[in-house]
Amino acid sequence: MKNYNYTTYAILGILTTGCRSGYDIKQLIDHSLNHFWKVSYGQIYPTLKTLVEDGLAEVQTSSQKGKPDRNEYFLTSKGIETLKSWLEEPIHQIPVERNEILLKLFFGRYQSKESSVSLLKEYKHKLEDRYLTYVSIEQAISKSKDKEKDSLFWLFTLDYGKRVTKAAIEWCTSTLEQISDQEA
Amino acid sequence: MKNYNYTTYAILGILTTGCRSGYDIKQLIDHSLNHFWKVSYGQIYPTLKTLVEDGLAEVQTSSQKGKPDRNEYFLTSKGIETLKSWLEEPIHQIPVERNEILLKLFFGRYQSKESSVSLLKEYKHKLEDRYLTYVSIEQAISKSKDKEKDSLFWLFTLDYGKRVTKAAIEWCTSTLEQISDQEA
């Protein structure tokens, strides 16, 4: 079986959730996977094309009144098999997150104390925003009446986001304290 | 002032630490920045070339007995200015970490319970390894007699790695429990 990149598997997976068009896929990613996965239209449309070429999906163009035509994609059984076999594959390696603030802090000696402090404060603020976003998405999923079977798994990914973000916020607090205490 | 990519700033920063050659830079990154930054030779050598072209650094080729020639790079004052002004710039956005295991879990409904469990266990194991690596690097830095002024900042970045990794490990434990409890 041919190997695809992660983006292709992500799209394959999203096609199982009821999303059908490139536009739908983008919406779902932006609203539900955004904390650990991003995809642009520049990837989505070409990928959908190759899915069809490789027989993993089929297209159907539907006309709608008042809206542009939609190309709707449906997984074939081959598509479902490809997805499932990827899901069963072991994880290759945990990614190294490139972190701009750590890079700047690493060279902190060449920076004023004030500058390090303001970078950290700003970063902390962004993390706090992110945390609140996670909480609100979590509540939206928990409250939704049509408890899909997916929702448990979606909550797991949000829980990950919350825990890791919280740890990062605590690190900001601790680091800010240490920088302030230093040669006070 | 021209804008460069992060890799360029990373290399600019590393040149302040006493590393002089492309080889040295790679060594330092692999040993000290590896938990939040990676760079390959395919980036280092071309970048060093453009640093010289843009007047941010100067080269000096030195012959050594028993070893190949080394191209040693030294920052110019323009290079130091460029680094400093980047350090003072605010962070643009916190990165979205692409996470393969979250992507697979997101589609967990199409996967057997056993498969999700084994993915998580394997992931947890890798995180635990990573955690231990951080601890040992931390100890090496703390014990080193020549306490450089950099070491405090280096320890900050390791602390970040430890905290975030620990949170991720705890998430694995919690998620594994929840999957096991489910329709037991």
Add this chain to the structure above:
DNA sequence: GGAAGCATGTAACCCGTTACATGATTGC
């Protein structure tokens, strides 16, 4: 009249990894 949402798509560009090429010395 204008913004926002729906909808699809391409081309240029940037960035990064991998594989390849070369070659000397040291230690097992």
Add this chain to the structure above:
DNA sequence: GCAATCATGTAACGGGTTACATGCTTCC
């Protein structure tokens, strides 16, 4: 004799973002 370490570099490829192009409808 072989592996490892030191050392530099390029080319091909893969992946991703951004900007651009198009155009209709609905709501303010």
